[in-house]
Amino acid sequence: MKQVHNFNAGPCVLPRAAVEKTAQALLDLNGSGMSLMEISHRSKDFEAINNECIALWKELLGIPEGYHVLFLGGGASLQFCMLPYNLLGKKAAYVESGVWAKKAIKEAKFFGEVSVIASSSDKNFSYYPAIPAIPGDVDYLHITTNNTIYGTEFHGSIDSSPVPVVADMSSDIMSRPVDVSKYGVIYGGAQKNVGPAGVTFVIVKEALLGKVQRAIPTMLDYRTHVAEKSLFNTPPVVAIYAMCETLRWIKAQGGLQAIAKLNRQKAEALYSYLDNESKMFVGTADKASRSLMNICFVMTEKYKDKEEEFMSAAKAAGMVGIKGHRSVGGFRASTYNALPLASVQALVGCMREFEAKFA
């Protein structure tokens, strides 16, 4: 098999063990003579997978009593509307930290008033905005904890809030421990740290539900999925299985403390090269806001015309997915959980070699 270093921003690299177990289950699940794609979602086999997956979410994140873990379809983008459908009575506060936050804000406006209490749009979202005092007259505060496009991440903590805090954690969930009790809802697409595309996780505090006055269509009502353990209708079976295997791998690594340590090492290896050694490459995000998941960098003015050449050299060395988002330009290395430290070292080696040739 071809050796690559997979820096894709999501869907992205997954633990090889999870990939191989899912591929095996696709051929023959537990010796049943059937593919994972061919079993009933009401079967004991799938019930066991679903239950284990919920249990692993609760265990790894230390989710307290009173919260439910849901596995839904439609992606985080559907949550941008499902969330206010369920929780926005009159007004909600949002932090505008990037494009995904903007999309969430747009959908919330279908359901009520939105107060954007902080934004970093003035500098193309290159920093994570400071969160001011949270107003008490809103139904919730919404934040996006990691911004894949700009490479910024929320490193603060909201220690007391007069209203429930809701977080889109699509791109840094399970990358480090999180105190779930500080949040009312945590949601995201699985396709970064916890699985393949096709399943969305929602961790929701039961006490927040049923408070808005509007009628909510059944599939968009969190209570439907809470009551049925996400089995109200046919769930995305394969994606949930692969997510379960990914969580098993996280647990086997030593859980979120160990994963966080590895993620810090990986980010440090690249940021340190950018900050302390390179004269050719420079990071784009504000240092205090830097993401441990998505590391964005460009070439300095002097070498700007070398970007394409570096891209070719990096590709030839097996680097995949390092093109930066068009709104930032340059390069982006996504260093999600399953990316080995060796891949980051290989990228730094490749940058160093290129730099030695020209700088």
Next chain:
Amino acid sequence: MKQVHNFNAGPCVLPRAAVEKTAQALLDLNGSGMSLMEISHRSKDFEAINNECIALWKELLGIPEGYHVLFLGGGASLQFCMLPYNLLGKKAAYVESGVWAKKAIKEAKFFGEVSVIASSSDKNFSYYPAIPAIPGDVDYLHITTNNTIYGTEFHGSIDSSPVPVVADMSSDIMSRPVDVSKYGVIYGGAQKNVGPAGVTFVIVKEALLGKVQRAIPTMLDYRTHVAEKSLFNTPPVVAIYAMCETLRWIKAQGGLQAIAKLNRQKAEALYSYLDNESKMFVGTADKASRSLMNICFVMTEKYKDKEEEFMSAAKAAGMVGIKGHRSVGGFRASTYNALPLASVQALVGCMREFEAKFA
């Protein structure tokens, strides 16, 4: 590998070629060194899969110009609400032919008035209701073409309708040719004849969109997905790949005419045994309404106490998923596209053997 006959009602048996190709792609997609789960949905590899899948839908069903094929998340159940969100201005007509139709009706009521113009609830949905003259003052007529629980199917055709006809074809799509031009929207979950759980197909006539006055959240607006070829947000990559492989298999079988012929043969093998030979088993659905996809039968009064014993015997002979839905009881053999004729013959053999022992 254990030999089973997979009569699951969905998710269900899939073509072995589609299963094996998907499993291989999960290990290493096109020699890329990456799993199908690890590639970007914006990559050329996935773009090719998505485009081929759309093209196969159009080719196999002969979808005319002016229609779009969308691949969404959330299941047909989400379409029960997304459809009226987009098309129901004031009033819609629904045919109540089973539990899924009832669920669709329930969701439509969130958006406007619903006129149930035909129902078979009087006889526990054991027949497909005749469709009366379609009123001209509704925004659309909604039908469910196959009712998995009761084993009934719509064998008529709607040759002229004053309003667009919308069909939930979750459980008989691609089982036979369909004149798409007679429909405004055709939708369904993939997990019967066209793929695994986790992706929903929507075939929608563009001219019907944008006519309702209400504001539609972005993800629930068909126009969003039309404009982006279902790539507005991250799609369920693996499920779409497996669907594409399933459609390739259908094409290789000779397309829908050939598939329909095989499906008739399979259904005929079992119905003929029930009608002409068996004194122990009897079909539950009205003969004229019988489904070619889900064949429901019970034991006659005299042998009622033998149901559990037959279930054990059938299981021992490798039959999977033949328990009837609790609202009908008895047995159900789902004979979707990928089920081999040999499996139906094995089931009939098993029934015959059991009957010889006791009758």
